[in-house]
Each structure stands twice: as structure tokens, then as C-alpha cells.
Amino acid sequence: MPVGYDAGRLYADAIVEVPVTVYPPGQGPDPDRTAGIDLGIIHPYAAAGPEGQGLLVSGRAIRAECRQHLRDRKGRSRAAAGRAPKPGERGSRRWRKHRRRERKTGARHARRVRQALHEAAKEVISWAVANRIGTLAVGDPRGVLHLKAGRRHSQRTRDWRIGHLIRALSDKAEAAGITVHLADERGTSSTCPQCARRVPKPAGRNFTCPHCGLAGHRDLVAAASIAARGPGSGIIPAVPHGPGITHRRAGAHLPGVHPARRDPRRRPPSRPAPRRHLAGTGPPPTPPHSGTREVARGNARNTQARDNTSRTYELVH
Numbered sequence: 001m002p003v004g005y006d007a008g009r010l011y012a013d014a015i016v017e018v019p020v021t022v023y024p025p026g027q028g029p030d031p032d033r034t035a036g037i038d039l040g041i042i043h044p045y046a047a048a049g050p051e052g053q054g055l056l057v058s059g060r061a062i063r064a065e066c067r068q069h070l071r072d073r074k075g076r077s078r079a080a081a082g083r084a085p086k087p088g089e090r091g092s093r094r095w096r097k098h099r100r101r102e103r104k105t106g107a108r109h110a111r112r113v114r115q116a117l118h119e120a121a122k123e124v125i126s127w128a129v130a131n132r133i134g135t136l137a138v139g140d141p142r143g144v145l146h147l148k149a150g151r152r153h154s155q156r157t158r159d160w161r162i163g164h165l166i167r168a169l170s171d172k173a174e175a176a177g178i179t180v181h182l183a184d185e186r187g188t189s190s191t192c193p194q195c196a197r198r199v200p201k202p203a204g205r206n207f208t209c210p211h212c213g214l215a216g217h218r219d220l221v222a223a224a225s226i227a228a229r230g231p232g233s234g235i236i237p238a239v240p241h242g243p244g245i246t247h248r249r250a251g252a253h254l255p256g257v258h259p260a261r262r263d264p265r266r267r268p269p270s271r272p273a274p275r276r277h278l279a280g281t282g283p284p285p286t287p288p289h290s291g292t293r294e295v296a297r298g299n300a301r302n303t304q305a306r307d308n309t310s311r312t313y314e315l316v317h
């Protein structure tokens, strides 16, 4: 068993043979039932299957983790920049401590994201098994990775870990008895699956075809188009909408996701945030007490002022 060392931790790689899942007759994945998978940054996996069934896995927690890690890392390097050794100089103890902390937090970040992506892939396979889908057509977007896109988008693309997304899905699919086919995904998010005409790429999440009026979630529209590029008959399934869409989140274990949305690593706000209901939930807002008191005090001052003026008026006259 190969043993390695990474950022202060020993690890062992275990290679084991896992049997392919056996299903009761007539309940296993059907190779003729195909789902298309669109890989994305907002939604690591979006799947469109037969009978208008769809799955959206949200990657919000993963993106938050990446963003927070980058922010923390920038802050630490800014703080330690003065301790950096000059060329040819041996780093100081504090500098080496800083470097060690960087390695540890970097490794922890990678483990967290890796775990979250595995969870996301598992959601897809569970969904596919529940819908008896035997073939997954996965749009392979790796052609865009070499394009120059500026430092912000390049960082986003790196955080995406597209190779890992594909590998994790393929491994789990194989163990579940599902076949994975990589398909060319070019144009799937800008082509209408109903009338096959080019549509300007939507800026938001909603896809609307100006030619035939088809509307749906952008990633599910792309997934439906990808499904037709699988090895099957090439029929584009109906774009999932409404109750046919299953929503899942990846990375429930990540800091700040559960139970509080606030990242515990962030400094608490100096002033507690006003307690408000989320839009559309809870009872209608009652006027805050401080406001009424303010009004009352204002009135009192006004009456007093009026009294004063009347008194002075009386005193004068």
C-alpha cells in the first residue's frame, strides 16, 4: 500500500476491487434510458433525463469555500510579506512557520473541495439509479481550459476541477453499473433543443428561445441537448421544469454552510445585524420600537418647545 506525506499528514492509498452493484431483476439501470449531464461552475452537475426528470446540484458552498480560501491566503501572504527571505538568505523561523501554515491550510482546502465534489457526484448517481438511467452522456468542456480569460475567470476555471468532476462521476457510475460517454458539448448552451436554432447565450440562469418560445433552466437545457449526443437514438428529451427538477446541494459539511450561513472563520460583525425576516417569510413587519420612541420623543420635544414659546410669550406679555 503506497504511503505518502502531505502537509503534515500521513496518508495511505488503498486500491481495492469493488463489485458492481447488483439490482433485483427489472429494477437496475436501463442502458436505453439516457441522461445528459452538463458540467458547470454554478452547478457542478446539471442532469436531464427521460420523462422530464432533471437534477440540479448547487455548487454554491464550494464556490464560497474557494473564495474564502483565496481571501484568507491573500491576507496571510500580505501579513507575512515582510518576513520573506532575500535571495540566497535562509528563511527565518517565523517565515518557515508561515510557509507550513500555508501548506496545511492549502491541503485542508483541497480535501474539503474534493469531498464536496465526491458528494455531488454521488447525488448524480443516486438520482440516476432512482430513475433507472443506464447511460450518462457527459458534455466535456475541457476544450475551453486553455483559453485566456483573465485572472479572475482563470482562477474560477481552476477552482472548477473539471477533470476531477468527470473522474469522480465515471468511477461512481461504473460501480453502479451505469455507462458514461463523453460528448462534445460545444454550442449546447446556445442552441435551442426544440427548434435547433442558435440562441444568444443567456447571461443569467434562464434560457428563452426567441424563435419558438422554449424556456427553461439554462443548465438543464444544455443537459437535454447533451443527452442527444450520447450513443442512443439522438432524441432530445424534454427540458425538465417545475416538479420534475430535483435540487441538491454539494458540500453540506463546508464551514459556514450549516447550521449558520455565516462562515465561522470570519470576524463577527462589530455591530449585530438587524433582525429581519427573509423576504417572503414570517409575519408582516411591525414598526420598530426605537422608531416609535423617536417619534414620541420628537413630539414631546415639540410640545415642550411650544410650551416654552408660549411661556416666554406669556412672560414677555
Ligand SMILES: [Zn+2]
Binding pocket: 192, 193, 194, 195, 196, 197, 209, 210, 211, 212, 213, 214
Ligand atoms: Zn427554439
